[in-house]
Amino acid sequence: MVESTKNPLVRTYLNSFLSNSDSFLDHIxxxxxxxxxxxxxxxxxxxxxxEYFATGKDYYFTxxxxxxxxxxxxxxxxxxxxxxxxxxxxxxxxxxxxxxxxIWVSDIYKGAIDFQRxxxxxxxxxxxxxxxxxxxxxxxxxxxxxxLFSHLPEDRFEQWLETLYAHLENNGxxxxxxxxxxxxxxxxxxxxxxxxxxxxxxxxxxPIDEYGSSFVSRKWVEDLAVKLKINDLIFVExxxxxxxxxxxxxxxxxxxxxxxxxxxxxxxxxxxxDGIITISGWMADLVSGAPVEKISMRLNGIPCGNAELRxxxxxxCDRFGRDDYFLSGWQLGLDEAxxxxxxxxxxxxxxxxxxxxxxxxxxxFVKVLFWKEILLERSNPFIGYVDCWGMQDGAITISGWMADLVTGAPVEQISIHLNGIPCGNAKLSxxxxxxRDHFGRDDYFLSGWQCILDEAxxxxxxxxxEDRLQVEAVVKNRERQYVFAKVLxxxxxxxx
Numbered sequence: 001m002v003e004s005t006k007n008p009l010v011r012t013y014l015n016s017f018l019s020n021s022d023s024f025l026d027h028i029x030x031x032x033x034x035x036x037x038x039x040x041x042x043x044x045x046x047x048x049x050x051e052y053f054a055t056g057k058d059y060y061f062t063x064x065x066x067x068x069x070x071x072x073x074x075x076x077x078x079x080x081x082x083x084x085x086x087x088x089x090x091x092x093x094x095x096x097x098x099x100x101x102x103i104w105v106s107d108i109y110k111g112a113i114d115f116q117r118x119x120x121x122x123x124x125x126x127x128x129x130x131x132x133x134x135x136x137x138x139x140x141x142x143x144x145x146x147x148l149f150s151h152l153p154e155d156r157f158e159q160w161l162e163t164l165y166a167h168l169e170n171n172g173x174x175x176x177x178x179x180x181x182x183x184x185x186x187x188x189x190x191x192x193x194x195x196x197x198x199x200x201x202x203x204x205x206x207p208i209d210e211y212g213s214s215f216v217s218r219k220w221v222e223d224l225a226v227k228l229k230i231n232d233l234i235f236v237e238x239x240x241x242x243x244x245x246x247x248x249x250x251x252x253x254x255x256x257x258x259x260x261x262x263x264x265x266x267x268x269x270x271x272x273x274d275g276i277i278t279i280s281g282w283m284a285d286l287v288s289g290a291p292v293e294k295i296s297m298r299l300n301g302i303p304c305g306n307a308e309l310r311x312x313x314x315x316x317c318d319r320f321g322r323d324d325y326f327l328s329g330w331q332l333g334l335d336e337a338x339x340x341x342x343x344x345x346x347x348x349x350x351x352x353x354x355x356x357x358x359x360x361x362x363x364x365f366v367k368v369l370f371w372k373e374i375l376l377e378r379s380n381p382f383i384g385y386v387d388c389w390g391m392q393d394g395a396i397t398i399s400g401w402m403a404d405l406v407t408g409a410p411v412e413q414i415s416i417h418l419n420g421i422p423c424g425n426a427k428l429s430x431x432x433x434x435x436r437d438h439f440g441r442d443d444y445f446l447s448g449w450q451c452i453l454d455e456a457x458x459x460x461x462x463x464x465x466e467d468r469l470q471v472e473a474v475v476k477n478r479e480r481q482y483v484f485a486k487v488l489x490x491x492x493x494x495x496x
Contacts, residue, residue, distance in 0.1 A: 002027075002028040002029075002030055002032075002035060002045070002049065003045075004045035004046045004048065004049045005026045005027065005028055005049050007046045007049070009046055009050070009300060009349055009351050009368070010026075010046060010049045010050055010053070012300055012301040012351060013050050013053065013054075013301075013351055013353075013366070014026065014053065015301065016298070016301060016353065016364075017057065017364070018096070019096075023096075024092065024096065025092050025095065025119060025120060026053075026092070027119060028049065028052065028087070029087045029111075029112070029115050031087070031109075031111060031112075032052075032086060032087040032089070032112075033086065033202065034052060034055070034086055034087070034089050035048055035049070035052045035087075035089075036048075037202045038051040038052045038055070040385055041383075041385060042368065043383055044349075044368065044370075046349060046368065047349070047368035050351065050366065050368055051366075051368075052089060054366050055089060055241055056089040056090050056092065056093055057093060058240065058241045058242075059089065059090035059093070059144075059146050059240065059241075060090055060093035060094065060096075061260050061261070062146075062175075062239055062240050062246065062260050063090070063094070063142075063144055063175065064097075064260075065257075065258075065259075065260035066173070066175055066236075066246070066248055066257060066260075067142060067173075069255055069257050069258070070173050070248070070250070070254065070255065071255075072141070072142065072173075074094075074097035074098050075097075075098075077098065077102060077141050077142055078102060078141050079102055079104065079138065079139075079140045079141050079142075079169070080094065080098060080102060080103050080104065080140065080141065080142045080143075080144070081103075081104045081105070081106065081140040081142070081143045081144070081167075082094070082103065082104070082105045082106075082144050082145075083105075083106050083107075083127070083143055083144065083145040083148065083164060084106070084107055084108075084127070084145050084146070084147070084148035085105040085106065085107050085112065085113075085116065086107055086109070086112055087109075087112045087115055087116065088105065088112075088115070088116045088119075088120060090144070090146060091103065091105055091116060091120060091122060092120065095120060095122075100120060100121040100122045101121075101122075101123070103120075103122040103123065104122065104123040104124065104125065104137070104138075104140065105117075105120075105122055105123070105124045106124065106125050106126065106127045106134070107126075107127055108126070108127045108128060108129065108206070110126050113125070113126055123137070125137055129156070129210045131156075131159045131160055131162075131163040134163070136167050138167075139167050139168060139169045139172070140167060140168060140169060140172060141168075141169050141172045141173075142172060142173055142174075142175070143164050143167065143168060143172070143173075143174045143175070144174075144175045144176075145160075145164065145174070145175070145176040145177070146175075146176070146177050146240060146244075147177055147240070147244065148160070148176065148177075149161070149176050149177065149178050149214070149216075150177060150178050150179045150213065150214060150244055151201055151211045151212060151213060151214060152210075152211070152214055153197045153209070153210070153212065153214065154192075154195050154197060154214075156210065157195075157214065157216075157224075158224060158227075158228070161176070161224065161225075161228060161230075161249075162228050164176070165228065165230055165249060165251075168250070168251055170251060170252070171250065171251060171252035172250065172251065172252075173248055173249070173250045173254070174248070174249045174250070175246060175247075175248050176246070176247055176249075177239075177240040177244040177245065177246050177247075178214070178215075178216050178221065178244060178245050178247065179213065179214060179215045179216065179244060179245075180215065180216070180217070180218075180237070180238070180244070180245045181194070181196070181215050181216065181217050183215060183243070183244075183434070184196055184215040185198075185432075185433070185434060186431050186432075186433045187430065187431060187448075188215075190215075193220065194216060194217035194219055194220030194223075195214065195215075195216050195217075195220050196214065196215045196216075197212055197213070197214045197215075198212050198213045198214075198215075199212045199388075199390050200212055200213055200387065200388030200389075200390065201213055201388065202387075208388075208390075218235050218245070221233070221235070221247055222235075225249065230249050231249075231250060231251050231252065231253070232249065232250050232252065232253050232254045233247060233248070233249045233254075234247065234248040234249075234254045234255075234256070234257050235247055236248070236257055236259060237259075238259075239259055239260065242261070242264055259286070261361065261363040262285055262286045262287055262358075262359070262361055263283065263284070263285055263286070263292070263356050263358060263361060263363045264283070264284050264285075264286055264320075265281060265282055265283035265284060265328070265354070265356060265365050266281050266282055266283075266365065266367075266439075266440040267279070267281040267352050267354055267365055267366070267367035267369075268280050268281040268282070268439075268440045268441070269369065269441075270350075270369050272336070275335065275336045276333050276334065276335065276336070277333070277334045277335075277336055277339050278331055278332070278333050278334075279297070279331065279332045279334070279352055279369070280311070280329070280330065280331040280332075281329075281330055281331075281354060281365070281440065282311070282313050282316050282325075282328040282329050282330065282440070283295055283328055283330055283354065283356050283365070284316070284322070284324075284325045284328040285358045285359060285361075287359070288324075288358065288359060289322065289324025289325055289328075290324060290325050290326070290327045290328035291309040291310045291327045291328065291330075292309070292356055292357065292358040293357055293358045293359075294306060294309075294356070294357045294358075295307040295309065295330050295354050295355065295356050295357075296354075296355045296357075297332050297352070297353065297354055297355070298351075298352075298353040298355065299334070299338075299339065299342045299350055299351070299352060299353075300342040300349075300350060300351045301351070301353075302342050304332070304334060304338070304342075305332065306332075307330040307331060307332045307354065308330060308331050308332065308333075309327070309329075309330050310327045310329070311327070311328070311329020311330055311331060312326060312327065312329060313325065313326065313327075313328045313329040314326065315442055316328050316329075319437060330354075348370055349368055349369070349370060350368065350369045350370070351366070351368055352366070352367050352368070352369055353365070353366055354366075381404060381405050381406060381477075381478070381480055381482075382402060382403065382404055382405065382411070382475050382477065382480070382482045382484075383402075383403055383405055383439075384400060384401055384402030384403060384447070384473070384475065384484050385400050385401055385402075385484065386398065386400040386471055386473055386484055386485070386486035387399050387400040387401065388400075389488050391455065394454065394455045394456075395452050395453065395454060395455065396452070396453045396454075396455055397450055397451070397452050397453075398416065398450065398451045398453065398471055398488070399430070399448070399449065399450035399451070400448075400449055400450075400473060400484075401430075401432045401435050401444075401447040401448050401449065402414055402447055402449055402473065402475050402484070403435070403441070403443075403444045403447040404477045404478065406478070407443070407477065407478065408441060408443025408444055408447075409429075409432075409443060409444050409445070409446045409447035410428040410429045410446045410447065410449075411428070411475050411476065411477040412476050412477045412478075413425060413428075413475070413476045413477075414426040414428065414449050414473050414474065414475050414476075415473075415474045415476075416451045416471065416472070416473060416474075417470075417471075417472040417474065418453070418457075418469055418470070418471060418472075419469060419470050420470070420472075423451070423453060423457065424451065425451075426449040426450060426451040426473065427449060427450050427451070427452075428446075428448075428449050429446045429448070430446065430447070430448020430449055430450060431445060431446060431448060432444065432445060432446070432447045432448040433445065435447050435448075449473075469487065469488040470485060470486075470487055471485065471486050471487070471488055472484070472485045473485075
């Protein structure tokens with residue numbers, strides 16, 4: 001299991017919202033791709049664990065909010081299916097409310113289902129790419145499918161929606177999430193009328209023809225629901241992790257729904273001057289704008305006062321097209337000695353929790369920062385990712401993003417090695433609106449990079465029977481260097 005879950009900072013985070021963290025099943029399987037995604041994104045195992053649990057908690061609160069508004073409660077649900085559950089990012093939170101015997105999980109990764117059956121004690125069955133091959137053991141009161149439809153091609157989207165809807169009990173509800181069209185990467189071209197499919201994803205092994213990234217409009221989903229004769233459908237914009245749109249369908253009737261959290265925001269980062277550490281970010285209410293009423297702060301679980309509000313943020317206004325977000329900025333100044341006193345591990349990590357309150361709503365925004373970065377240069381001052389690969393006209397394109405934590409993007413140089421063989425420098429300065437928005441850093445906008453390789457060149461350096469390609473992106477900036485690596489599988493591309 002992942003050892004980082006035992007770090008005191010992870011325990012502090014879990015203790016902050018779990019009524020009984022001792023009973024919480026916190027083991028993360030080392031093959032869990034969602035954990036690996038967060039770990040790679042943050043560059044740190046502990047931060048990856050906290051982001052993983054934070055996302056699972058968001059999934060749980062979205063489910064709870066919808067279930068309650070539909071007139072259910074967890075103790076009255078007779079059967080719950082977490083479909084495309086992975087290794088249990090959300091399931092472990094459901095177990096705080098439900099009997100394991102009433103929970104079923106299903107995923108295309110057999111190891112993920114075996115892990116959950118053994119560790120969580122839930123029911124499980126294997127899934128397959130083809131819906132007709134899946135042996136559903138029963139119908140369900142509630143089916144949740146988070147971040148599956150956001151990766152399906154158009155035909156599979158329709159097939160799975162029809163299949164899952166058919167496996168609802170009378171008056172049962174299906175909850176699923178999608179990427180809205182507003183999340184489409186800026187360099188991607190829209191396809192068709194409301195549905196765009198890109199052959200790229202964060203999965204390390206699933207074929208990109210079956211599991212890529214899809215972006216859909218609300219009208220496209222509503223038209224599909226009419227085609228499939230779905231009785232009722234409700235849309236909740238950006239409900240899942242304040243990112244993906246959520247749809248609720250039922251064979252009965254559904255009420256109008258409110259979001260689980262009408263608050264948006266970000267913990268941007270920290271800086272230091274004259275012995276004072278300043279943590280800053282932005283927060284807004286989706287309805288009433290900014291400023292919010294109150295932001296109270298915790299540092300590694302220790303309350304440290306309220307943030308100063310009403311900071312001017314023209315960048316947030318421009319990004320969301322909301323003039324009433326202008327005063328969304330906030331900051332908190334801390335004495336260096338206080339911050340050092342709060343350190344719980346020898347890496348100098350700071351778990352920053354910004355607890356936002358407005359209009360009787362409350363939400364906690366979380367981020368792990370490294371305060372010692374302000375005092376000492378990190379061994380790795382870069383952040384980045386080898387995103388995806390694709391093939392067209394005999395050329396393989398490998399792409400990703402890279403930024404310097406201090407100076408932003410673009411970096412000076414990224415050289416690419418394929419199974420240890422140098423194969424040239426990547427093209428820099430690609431526009432990455434998604435990276436900019438995710439980190440709240442305008443200077444990450446030009447962080448995109450790509451490297452185009454001849455198929456014959458890539459095939460020449462295959463080292464394993466599975467056609468593995470060890471891609472290394474060697475980034476250089478400010479006389480510093482670091483290597484980002486990822487294993488790709490060439491056979492998924494050849495012959496397509």
